[in-house]
Amino acid sequence: MSYPLLHLRNARLIDPSQGIDGRLDLFLADGRVAGVGQAPAGFTAQRRIEASGLIACPGLVDLSARLGGIEAELQAAVAGGVTSLACPPDSKPPLDEPGLVERLVRRSDMLGLARVYPIGALTQELAGRRLAEMNGLARAGCIAFSQAKCPIIDTQLLLRAMQYAATFGYAVRLRPQEHFLAREGVAHDGEVASRLGLTGIPVSAETVAISTALQLAGETGVRLHLSRLSSAAGVKLIRAARRAGVPVSCDVAIHHLHLSEVDIGYFDSNARLDPPLRSQNDREALRTAVGDGLAAICSDHTPVDADGKQLPFAEATPGATGLELLLPLTLLWSEQTKLPLTVALARITSDPATILGIDAGSLAVGCPADICLFDPDQLWQVTPGGLRSQGKNTPFLGREIKGRVRMTLIGGRIVYEA
Amino acid sequence: MRNPQLNANGELTHLLSIEGLPREVITHILDTASSFLKVSHRDVKKVPLLRGKSVFNVFFENSTRTRTTFEIAAKRLSADVINLDVTRSSTAKGETLLDTVDNLVAMHADMFVVRHAASGAPHLIADHLHRLGRRDVHVVNAGDGRHAHPTQGLLDMYTIRHYKKDFNDLVVAVVGDILHSRVARSDLHALTTLGAAELRAVGPQTLLPTAIEKMGVRVCHDLRAGLRDCDVIIMLRLQNERMNGALLPSAREYFSCYGLTPAMLALAKPDAIVMHPGPMNRGVEIDSDVADGPQAVILPQVTFGIAVRMAVMGILAGN
Amino acid sequence: MPTIDLPDAEAQCSELAELIRPHLRSDTVLVGIHSGGVWVARRLCERLALNKEIGLIDVSFYRDDYSERGLHPRVKPSSIPFDVEGRPLILVDDVLYTGRTTRAAINELFDYGRPASIQLAVLADRGRRQLPICADYCPWRVALDPSQELILSTNDDGRLQWSVAENA
Numbered sequence: 001m002s003y004p005l006l007h008l009r010n011a012r013l014i015d016p017s018q019g020i021d022g023r024l025d026l027f028l029a030d031g032r033v034a035g036v037g038q039a040p041a042g043f044t045a046q047r048r049i050e051a052s053g054l055i056a057c058p059g060l061v062d063l064s065a066r067l068g069g070i071e072a073e074l075q076a077a078v079a080g081g082v083t084s085l086a087c088p089p090d091s092k093p094p095l096d097e098p099g100l101v102e103r104l105v106r107r108s109d110m111l112g113l114a115r116v117y118p119i120g121a122l123t124q125e126l127a128g129r130r131l132a133e134m135n136g137l138a139r140a141g142c143i144a145f146s147q148a149k150c151p152i153i154d155t156q157l158l159l160r161a162m163q164y165a166a167t168f169g170y171a172v173r174l175r176p177q178e179h180f181l182a183r184e185g186v187a188h189d190g191e192v193a194s195r196l197g198l199t200g201i202p203v204s205a206e207t208v209a210i211s212t213a214l215q216l217a218g219e220t221g222v223r224l225h226l227s228r229l230s231s232a233a234g235v236k237l238i239r240a241a242r243r244a245g246v247p248v249s250c251d252v253a254i255h256h257l258h259l260s261e262v263d264i265g266y267f268d269s270n271a272r273l274d275p276p277l278r279s280q281n282d283r284e285a286l287r288t289a290v291g292d293g294l295a296a297i298c299s300d301h302t303p304v305d306a307d308g309k310q311l312p313f314a315e316a317t318p319g320a321t322g323l324e325l326l327l328p329l330t331l332l333w334s335e336q337t338k339l340p341l342t343v344a345l346a347r348i349t350s351d352p353a354t355i356l357g358i359d360a361g362s363l364a365v366g367c368p369a370d371i372c373l374f375d376p377d378q379l380w381q382v383t384p385g386g387l388r389s390q391g392k393n394t395p396f397l398g399r400e401i402k403g404r405v406r407m408t409l410i411g412g413r414i415v416y417e418a
Numbered sequence: 419m420r421n422p423q424l425n426a427n428g429e430l431t432h433l434l435s436i437e438g439l440p441r442e443v444i445t446h447i448l449d450t451a452s453s454f455l456k457v458s459h460r461d462v463k464k465v466p467l468l469r470g471k472s473v474f475n476v477f478f479e480n481s482t483r484t485r486t487t488f489e490i491a492a493k494r495l496s497a498d499v500i501n502l503d504v505t506r507s508s509t510a511k512g513e514t515l516l517d518t519v520d521n522l523v524a525m526h527a528d529m530f531v532v533r534h535a536a537s538g539a540p541h542l543i544a545d546h547l548h549r550l551g552r553r554d555v556h557v558v559n560a561g562d563g564r565h566a567h568p569t570q571g572l573l574d575m576y577t578i579r580h581y582k583k584d585f586n587d588l589v590v591a592v593v594g595d596i597l598h599s600r601v602a603r604s605d606l607h608a609l610t611t612l613g614a615a616e617l618r619a620v621g622p623q624t625l626l627p628t629a630i631e632k633m634g635v636r637v638c639h640d641l642r643a644g645l646r647d648c649d650v651i652i653m654l655r656l657q658n659e660r661m662n663g664a665l666l667p668s669a670r671e672y673f674s675c676y677g678l679t680p681a682m683l684a685l686a687k688p689d690a691i692v693m694h695p696g697p698m699n700r701g702v703e704i705d706s707d708v709a710d711g712p713q714a715v716i717l718p719q720v721t722f723g724i725a726v727r728m729a730v731m732g733i734l735a736g737n
Numbered sequence: 738m739p740t741i742d743l744p745d746a747e748a749q750c751s752e753l754a755e756l757i758r759p760h761l762r763s764d765t766v767l768v769g770i771h772s773g774g775v776w777v778a779r780r781l782c783e784r785l786a787l788n789k790e791i792g793l794i795d796v797s798f799y800r801d802d803y804s805e806r807g808l809h810p811r812v813k814p815s816s817i818p819f820d821v822e823g824r825p826l827i828l829v830d831d832v833l834y835t836g837r838t839t840r841a842a843i844n845e846l847f848d849y850g851r852p853a854s855i856q857l858a859v860l861a862d863r864g865r866r867q868l869p870i871c872a873d874y875c876p877w878r879v880a881l882d883p884s885q886e887l888i889l890s891t892n893d894d895g896r897l898q899w900s901v902a903e904n905a
Contacts, residue, residue, distance in 0.1 A: 200627075
């Protein structure tokens with residue numbers, strides 16, 4: 001494959017990994033960044049991209065995006081400026097066989113859209129009974145192991161899974177939710193669920209699971225990442241663990257930075273999320289945790305078809321589409337909390353790349369030329385027709401949001417242009 | 419956010435929940451019900467109000483009792499009533515809730531009376547009709563999950579007003595399984611809107627919803643404290659499946675702690691009334707001597723229920 | 738717009754009573770239609786010294802404009818405290834106009850039983866009937882524009898009085 005020599009001109013470059021926020025041109029060669037601010041010696045651009053008024057940042061790195069129909073979702077990814085994404089193992093069938101992982105990697109490589117990093121199943125069929133072939137899965141391309149939203153009820157097996165993963169230095173990602181406490185629950189166990197007569201999931205379902213995971217991680221030395229925190233109490237536990245030196249990382253889904261239980265309104269099934277939207281207090285704590293860098297942000301992209309949402313709240317499939325909203329909702333959060341863009345964008349670029357341990361999220365010289373070019377002021381309305389993802393399900397449907405991707409490059413190639 | 423129960427003129431177009439209903443709307447329904455109550459005393463117990471209209475009783479959850487009261491009410495309004503027991507037919511064939519609704523709308527339904535095991539199902543139907551632009555089709559919630567049973571709430575208010583005239587100084591205790599009770603939620607919203615002086619929720623912590631105090635309720639775990647100087651006692655049915663040991667050790671222990679016996683009733687005001695949405699579990703939540711005693715108004719509740727349902731249907735179908 | 742002198746409604750009640758008196762039978766009962774008809778029926782009952790309670794009827798549940806206008810917001814219970822079966826009834830209303838209210842009231846009365854006869858007494862007949870209905874007793878025939886509404890009300894002393902309102 002040949003790569004054109006590209007010169008990206010007049011953009012405001014924001015690269016949190018280098019602490020850059022300024023008018024700097026980018027020079028790309030061989031699919032990588034060849035120069036920042038000044039062209040390398042002897043560089044003659046084959047194509048110039050005029051980008052004045054736009055922001056250029058590293059392509060977004062999404063810690064969790066479910067793919068369903070892979071091509072449409074990867075189109076959605078690049079339309080949202082996402083150039084690398086981790087795919088949880090709860091696909092159908094689950095990613096518990098090296099062959100399945102190889103096929104996914106091959107298929108996504110062929111498409112040449114966003115780079116896909118599979119997360120392998122920690123246990124066979126995600127059933128929480130027998131360990132999956134982690135070594136084989138890793139060789140097939142898995143970069144970490146998780147149970148997605150399936151629990152391991154048997155705590156001893158969880159311990160074994162962590163021990164085994166630690167043996168090979170694999171990272172383990174857990175969605176902290178204690179199975180029995182969350183049983184049949186569909187919403188935060190609080191005022192709104194009580195009023196609407198919905199079965200609640202108490203905060204203790206999260207804190208009990210976090211405590212368990214932290215203790216087992218401490219015992220096994222496994223690299224632990226906790227996915228999609230939902231509560232202030234959960235944040236507090238992780239903060240304490242980090243202070244005590246436990247190498248745990250975590251993330252928060254973008255929806256949880258903006259919404260709370262109140263947004264369920266009159267049983268809006270688009271607000272049926274997993275974990276549930278919790279109280280406004282919890283939301284504030286999550287905002288703080290992300291603001292100060294304790295947690296990264298993920299889209300938790302979960303396309304659900306209309307049939308899965310046009311059901312009574314409790315029967316609706318949880319999840320929301322997110323790849324195309326990750327950037328504008330992160331910008332909105334940064335605007336509301338008055339955090340500089342270098343900090344806000346770190347949560348969806350360099351931070352998740354570090355957590356995943358992948359070569360992404362930076363535009364330093366030598367890094368892959370994965371770039372998101374966006375207009376920070378362009379307003380657009382979230383409509384089913386406007387979303388490329390097959391999942392049109394989002395609590396933000398109908399809302400007007402700011403910030404639109406104009407161009408996405410992966411390895412120096414333009415894969416999306418609007 | 420659009421109030422899904424009211425049309426653009428602020429008139430009631432669906433009855434989905436008592437929460438969010440203005441006080442005047444509730445009072446209007448109760449006043450209209452008292453006119454319908456008189457109709458039930460005549461030789462010809464029918465009025466021609468809904469002549470030519472089709473009311474579909476769509477029960478996704480079995481309840482012969484509630485369905486019958488709606489059927490009587492609709493028939494006394496001269497509507498054509500079609501009963502659909504959806505528990506057996508469509509859902510078994512994989513038809514979704516909204517498929518069923520679309521089919522019935524195509525059959526020119528004017529009103530749906532919906533009972534469903536999932537909280538919010540009637541909202542989903544009302545929302546769907548709104549999207550279809552069918553402002554002429556009305557939805558009455560006949561009980562959805564744990565969420566609401568608004569006609570029961572209204573008939574309870576009718577009963578209380580009948581015996582107590584005014585809500586302002588009333589102390590009302592709701593006793594039992596509030597966690598799983600849509601009746602309790604509807605009653606509490608209605609009593610709050612109508613301005614009852616004090617509301618008490620009485621039961622063990624396993625049967626009370628989280629943060630119920632936020633609904634303006636005082637929580638009492640002790641039945642004696644809960645009943646002291648009450649004007650109105652609303653007993654709730656304890657479903658058999660709740661007594662399997664996960665929430666309560668046994669029916670016997672429940673009755674000994676929370677059962678309404680004559681001795682317990684004596685703690686309330688001498689003219690206190692005892693209500694129950696039925697069907698009762700005698701010897702579990704209520705002693706027979708109380709259920710059949712002079713302070714029980716459980717049968718009048720049933721009579722008032724027909725008139726209240728006539729009023730609700732009569733008002734909705736005209737808006 | 739025709740302006741008219743409005744007569745004394747109380748005097749009209751006495752006039753109406755005299756029109757009815759020669760035709761009274763011992764078992765005749767009066768039924769007033771809410772709300773004006775009830776006021777008139779009460780006065781007739783007193784002036785004719787009837788010892789039977791009058792019936793009250795609210796035709797909201799029988800109106801033919803329900804589909805367009807919905808249920809009347811202030812429905813009053815009907816109350817017929819006697820057996821209708823085989824009795825001569827005099828239906829009393831304040832104003833006879835299209836005839837639709839009278840039709841609804843007759844329908845409702847038949848749901849209480851089969852009366853021997855129903856006669857109609859009104860204080861005012863403003864014509865423009867839409868149904869084949871006429872008053873048996875009426876002291877005042879008056880022509881008004883359809884945009885005008887003839888209203889009977891009680892003043893602070895409890896006396897009946899007429900007024901005319903212009904509807905936009």
